[in-house]
Amino acid sequence: MTAATLDHPAVRRATLVGASAILMWATLALLADLAGPVPPFLLVALSFGVGGVTGLAVLLARGGAPFAAMRQPPKVWLLGVGGLFGYHFLYFLALQTAPAVEANLVNYLWPLLIVVFAGFLPGERLGKAQLLGAAAGLAGTALLVTGGQGLQVRAEYLTGYLAALACAITWAGYSVLSRRVGHVPTEAVAFFILATAALAFLCHLALEPWGSWPRGTAWLAIVAMGLGPVGAAFFVWDHGVKRGDIQTLGAISYATPLMSTALLLLAGRGALSWTLAAAAALIVGGAVIAGRGLGKR
Secondary structure (H helix, E strand, O other), X not given: OOHHHHOOHHHHHXXXXXXXXXXXXXXXXXXXXXXXOOOHHHHHHHHHHHHXXXXXXXXXXXXXXXXXXXXXXXXXXXXXXXXXXHHHHHHHHHHHHOOHHHHHHHHOOHHHHHHHHHOOOOOOOOOHHXXXXXXXXXXXXXXXXXXXXXXXXXXXXXXXXXXXXXXXXXXXXXXXHHHHXXXXXXXXXXXXXXXXXXXXXXXXXXXXXXXXXXXXXHHHHHHHHHXXXXXXXXXXXXXXXXXXXXXXXXXXXXXXXHHHHHHHHHOOOOOOOHHHHHHHHHHHHHHHHHOHHHHHO
16 A cells, blocks of 8 residues: 555545454453353354344345345355354364463464565555554563463464464455455445354354353343444454555554453453553554554544
């Protein structure tokens, strides 16, 4: 993306719209915790089902012909469903085959990978500010996830580490390649979400115990997930990566684990520590560095 293009108000607006997805994703950990002991694929199926149906209902209420967005080439469907479902499948595989701390840290390579991958898009270049900001965000996330205790990489968890790496590559690839199909309307995301819900439910039937359905107020948390972090968030992210400053979006995405941790603390699910403060300084500092060009404009 050239400097002249970045100066356009529409690009700034699209970047801010895309950044709102980061705010919604920050609520995901707390909402998943409130949902209780629901098997992961069932949780994905139910929450994505809510997100897809709600998104489709909103599109119908606004008029137009949202079902026309279904008519996409196979490569677009592969990108959309592969990005949404592939990411979550690989994420749960990583958590099941490697320690959660290491798996989460490898997974959070995706913001840095977005910055790097975006540099290869036509008209883009690898901005130093975005790369430095993403690196600071990664360092802060490492401190946040490990609690300052370091990592213990063990050969028996290689499958899990590779799954987490594939997870990061999948989401970064989905985000960057979405820009290459910028002509595809954002309305198509509703159908990608519904397809992900269906595939996740099939995985639940095949891989998880039947009958572990949510109870009571857990349904409220699942509905909230479907309305926000696994619903509206994907629509605004699609708009942002297609029409905004994708490198800045990638760099400031490291705010997600920080804000997610802060919400868990406010909900009484953790305790404040010096590592959290240091991680906050690195992540916020990295976001400021990455977004300084956008902020000046």
